[in-house]
Amino acid sequence: MSDDLDIDKYLATEATQLQKDQEVERILSAFRLNPFDILDLPPDCTDKDIKNSYRKKSLLIHPDKTKHPRAQEAFSLLKKAETELSNEKSRQLLLAIIEEAKITLTNEQKIKPDPLQIKQKTKEILIEQELRRRKSLKRELEAQGLAAQKAEQIEKERKRKAEEDKLWEETREQRVNNWRDFQTKKNSNSSAKKKKKLGGEFKPPKVLAEDPTKPYIKRPTNS
Numbered sequence: 001m002s003d004d005l006d007i008d009k010y011l012a013t014e015a016t017q018l019q020k021d022q023e024v025e026r027i028l029s030a031f032r033l034n035p036f037d038i039l040d041l042p043p044d045c046t047d048k049d050i051k052n053s054y055r056k057k058s059l060l061i062h063p064d065k066t067k068h069p070r071a072q073e074a075f076s077l078l079k080k081a082e083t084e085l086s087n088e089k090s091r092q093l094l095l096a097i098i099e100e101a102k103i104t105l106t107n108e109q110k111i112k113p114d115p116l117q118i119k120q121k122t123k124e125i126l127i128e129q130e131l132r133r134r135k136s137l138k139r140e141l142e143a144q145g146l147a148a149q150k151a152e153q154i155e156k157e158r159k160r161k162a163e164e165d166k167l168w169e170e171t172r173e174q175r176v177n178n179w180r181d182f183q184t185k186k187n188s189n190s191s192a193k194k195k196k197k198l199g200g201e202f203k204p205p206k207v208l209a210e211d212p213t214k215p216y217i218k219r220p221t222n223s
Contacts, residue, residue, distance in 0.1 A: 020066040023057060027074040033126040035081030043098050054082040098122050
């Protein structure tokens with residue numbers, strides 16, 4: 001009798017572990033942009049339904065309660081879904097998307113769509129919105145990157161200009177001294193050249209001797 005009880009307990013434990021693993025896999029395979037899918041609830045569920053479903057599933061897949069290697073990931077998704085549906089604004093936005101899916105399908109098919117079709121259309125709309133959001137975020141990040149690069153260039157130019165101004169001020173006295181030395185040397189050279197020009201010995205032009213072979217012709221003078 002004791003052996004039968006042990007076997008029943010073992011089988012019950014194994015069944016519970018199997019259920020936990022299955023629930024972890026279900027959550028991981030659910031459409032992550034739709035919290036109703038993750039909590040496995042219909043769109044017309046109540047606040048009480050959301051809390052009860054979260055409590056039941058969190059106890060089942062909690063990382064401390066199961067050995068599944070991805071239990072933590074599944075638990076995080078479950079918590080995120082419960083938070084989104086508990087937020088009235090977030091929940092109403094999602095319900096509006098589901099209603100949009102219904103209207104779109106009705107207009108396309110001219111008949112009332114079934115829940116599976118609505119679920120699929122909702123998934124398509126949510127994916128489209130997510131892609132637009134990511135593209136917008138990418139453009140925003142790129143714009144921020146360009147702005148940051150421009151700001152960095154401006155800052156580098158400011159620092160370069162400040163360093164140049166600082167160096168200019170630090171070498172001011174040296175430049176003034178160099179200019180003074182240049183002027184002193186220039187004036188000194190000018191004075192030396194002037195003294196040499198004024199103080200030199202006067203040398204009259206040489207007188208050429210008369211050539212006895214050529215007759216001297218006296219040029220007439222006006223009296």
